[in-house]
Amino acid sequence: MRNIHQLKQEICDIGRRIYQKGFAAANDGNISYRISEKEVLCTPTMISKGFMKPEDLCIVDMEGKQISGRRKRTSEIMLHLAIMKARPEIKAVVHCHPPHATAFGIAREPVPQCVLPEVEIFLGDVPITKYAIPGGQEFADTILPFVHKTNVIILANHGTVSFGETVEKAYWWTEVLDAYCRILMLSRSLGRVNYFTEPEARALLDLKTKWGFADPRTEMKNCDICANDVFRASWKESGVAPLAFTPPSAKKEGDGAASAESSPAAPGDGRDSVETLVESITTRVIEALNRGGVEVV
Template sequence: MEQQSFPKLRQDLCQVCALLYQRGYVASNDGNVSVRAGEGQILVTPSGVSKGRLTPDMLVLCDLEGRVLEGNRHPSSETPMHLLLYRERPDVGAVVHAHPAAATAFAACRRPLDVPYLTEVVSGLGPIPVAPYALPSTPEVPESIRPFVRDHKGVLLANHGALTWGSDLWSAFDRMEQLEHTAKIYCNIALLGDGVPLNEQQVAAIQALEGRYRALAGKRDKEEANG
């Protein structure tokens, strides 16, 4: 059998897909996942394969124009959506698209997750907007998310699902998990009917604290790198 490139990345991507399937964030052939693989290349899930049965040899290696470099399957029809993120955000290393039930319900209602009810959302996930409806698997989809990719960590796709991104596969997956967890909590808040959002001063204080933590972490990483 021919040796495939990026074996560790392939294994990690399949593990992320298996978790998406096990947690009910995707069903059947739903969803797609990609990761940067070297300069100007990505590994992406193929069309027509359940994420619960994906194996490393099924993944497709593409360039940033979507041309297949390695693999005998068709890349996901939503690959252009992933490619837009990689072109617009050099810091993004992986992208996850899924249909988790609660988050997708918000997408179908075209209701953003942007009310600051939770400290963890303010300091971590941030507000999640809703992109306008776009016909799946068409150029409308990447254009619909373009306004949101610079300043957010994820977006709801109207009447479709959810999209998150991060510096690597696990951060992109973690954000999808946090997005769905947040959507479930916001559903319960809506049922109770009297949620109290954080005020502007409280939000600002959380953001300032988070900024200090990031600065300290950056300083520590620099010191460790310098020995």
């Protein structure tokens, strides 16, 4: 077993990172590490993750009962334990509220695939759970349909949870996901998102396999590797549907990169109407001010 004090310090360090990144406002978020077959080290409730000290942390058993610690354990520990029970090789779990990834969970917008190489290799398809009130077993169980096929999950109308063999690696998947979601939003605001062709996407899957990262798409028959096929069956129950991004079917080589159905505003579309309305209101305000003796230039 690793040195407990060192593990506590690592958890505090990651807590500071998620706080500084804006992933955990006030007392949001929680972190855990499995220190033995029956014991889990975790963060306490009602404390800023940016200002924790090693002595603030708690130890619970695998049923969530607190064994030690001067502060009360996190109220969301059952989420962590559900992951550890389902996947015994998992040592660390990080739950927080990264704003861009959380926005996808609020919109129930599936995270597009086949856009960035790093995301294809490190994340793959990212599921969105159905909503449940945080804290209880029902909430914890929302991750069970997905936990064996991914290391990061978006919790509907809540945040994210990621997991791995170390606290830092568990945190990495959240950081990669939120950066990706932000890039997607920025790209979409510029007009369009270009996707990989099928040969490009398959080359990345081959590289992922070579590097030892599992991906469910490699085992699925008739899988459209760029269309979120891995977790599509869960969409109806979770209320997930693509609205902001329309993933294309993977294009064959020579077809050119596919792009989301988004382009700069054309005359007569919704955005043009909004601009016309704003211009009209501005003109009327200026006219009213001028009538009142206030000259607007």
